[in-house]
Amino acid sequence: MSAMRNDLLKTVDRIFDEHCPKTVRASAEAGAWPAALWAALEEVGLDRAVLPEDAGGPGLDFEDAMFALRRSAYHAAPLPLAETLVAGRLLAAAGIAVPQGALTLAPVHAHDRFDFMQSATGVLLSGRAQRVPWGHVCTHAVVAGELGGKAVLGLVATAGAARGVEKNLAGEPRTLLEFAAAPLLACAPLAHAAARLYAEGALARSVQMAGALERTLEYSLQYANERVQFGRPIAKFQAIQHMLAQLAGQVAAASAAADAAVESSVAAPDEFAVAVAKSRTGEAAGKGAEIAHQVHGAMGYTREHNLHYSTRRLWSWRDEFGNETHWQSRLGRSIAAQGADALWPMLSRL
């Protein structure tokens, strides 16, 4: 780990240790905005971590920004940091100024589409988007679609657009937003804007799953070493050791897949690497969470233990921005279309 990365780790972990205790996670699930935690992130510029310095960013490279995101997921921070980072990156790519505060993204469902319409006063947005992360909490949403047959990215105020709030399994709000000729605050062309938004989201969720899996392994090791049955810590039983070895394998694979996708997506998401990452981390999330709970026994099934803050996120994130089937099928179709002999050149390119 580089010295700079190590400093970043210390800074980020200090913020989460201080401002993201269990009480904050619990109250966020009840609907309270963790204002102190968000303010602490803003203070060091982590909400703008992906922006270049001349656009108000803190001067981190993309890999560092994604590392910070991974740590936020490790700490199960109940905030739209991933969404704010992705939104900022999209706005910067489209040359639109990034507003203050937490940002969200829409549409995030493969079948939702917005209508963009040019009017005398500007571009108007209409349509519904389901399960927009923190859609009623963030004051602005970055939206993608087509205007006159060209891919565009826009920025819209969310005030008055919320039509209902659901929660994902981790208790993170997912809002139905509906716009009826809402004026965009800004709109600019961006190649494949909607697909790019979706891929950026998938990349961010992959990174978050890698972070949550890392925590899940740590909880499991700690519990197995502490829990005594039949006169010894359960970590001493070969059956448990092999389960934990398999969990470590899932965590390491998820981590490697997410890292590879981040490295190949510095300028823009690399379709192949993101598909690999979302597929692999999603699979690891399911298998990893299963092992972690089995190791924890009944204790891990309680509200009291912290494991659920990580595993409920894994069970949510693996289905957001495309589940494993979505990305695997895209990958599989693309490989088959290019022919078997194109596979190795594609793999060895990375």
Add this chain to the structure above:
Amino acid sequence: MHEFRFDPVPMPEAAQALRGEVRAFIAQEVAQGAFTPSRNSWSSFDADFSRKCGARGYIGMRWPKQYGGHERSALERYVVTEEMLAGGAPVGAHWIADRQSGNQILRYGSERAKRTILPKIAAGECFFSIGMSEPDSGSDLAAVRTRASKVDGGWSISGTKVWTSGAHQTHYLIALARTAPKEEDRHAGMTQFIVDLAQPGVSVRPIYNLYGGHDFNEVVFDGYFVPDDMVMGEPGMGWKLVTGELAFERSGPDRFLSTYQLLIESIRAVGTEPDARAANEIGRLVAHLATLRRMSISVAGMLERGEQPAVEAALVKDIGTAFEREIPETFRHLLATEPTLGEGTSYAELLGMTILRAPGFTIRGGTREILRGMIARGLGLR
């Protein structure tokens, strides 16, 4: 707790240039009919092909030039090995010598061993087998009973090794033998020896595998004489040496590409417009493969930096060999082909051959249970 970090390793430009070179060489060999690329790459013995690899500098790549090596990086070697495997090249003859035996000799062999053996390995003219397992000593390697007693000018070995792949075709093996009686520390008192299979006192008998193939052998030593300068390291160091040798054996691309040819031929058989299920399964396997490759390259980077990534290697092998076994199991559903006994010249035979070889993938080079024990130790659980 041990932190498993599979950090990124940038491929140096020299390695990428080498990739193109190796790929062109393989394509040319295939075009000239030197081999058909749908066989078991690193289990296919082809001495002619190994000599060509030697002549091109693809064996002993990391070794010093004075011993016939080419002083290239671990990543350059990685690129050559993965291109050979992906191309289905018959690299089995020199594989063990290049992957592990040569490295052991370089680190622990006498000057004479290094001078006489390494240049021949690098030239693709000298092949090795592994002399670890015995009838009563498989996963529990410390239970070896083959014994070496000190005699004038050397050692006299008696005992039996089994599962000795290729010993009927190779020139040497490195044998692990007990040189002192078992003490409280059961890892003490063992020594590795270089055994020249052409000398008297050692005999090789075939053990046919489940489909009738001849790969395994039983190797019996009856007062076999090894000169002192064919001892590896100091007598009694054997356990340390053998565990180091196993690390070379575990992390490479041969631990997840054994069934790559079946993957390729299956994708070809599925065709360019897969149905939903086939697309999903192909995508899943490729996602696993891309991830494994990344982890394996990362281990090559650790070796390059002089680290000893034994636990990371065990992890890659555990996941990688499970992946190898998933390929036939996945495509037998998708393509509804009845697997056929044969040499692998048709798709049905390739599938059949792979199903029959699959049990070996998670056993050879350390069973998955042994590997998981090592990973657990790395996690601080043992």
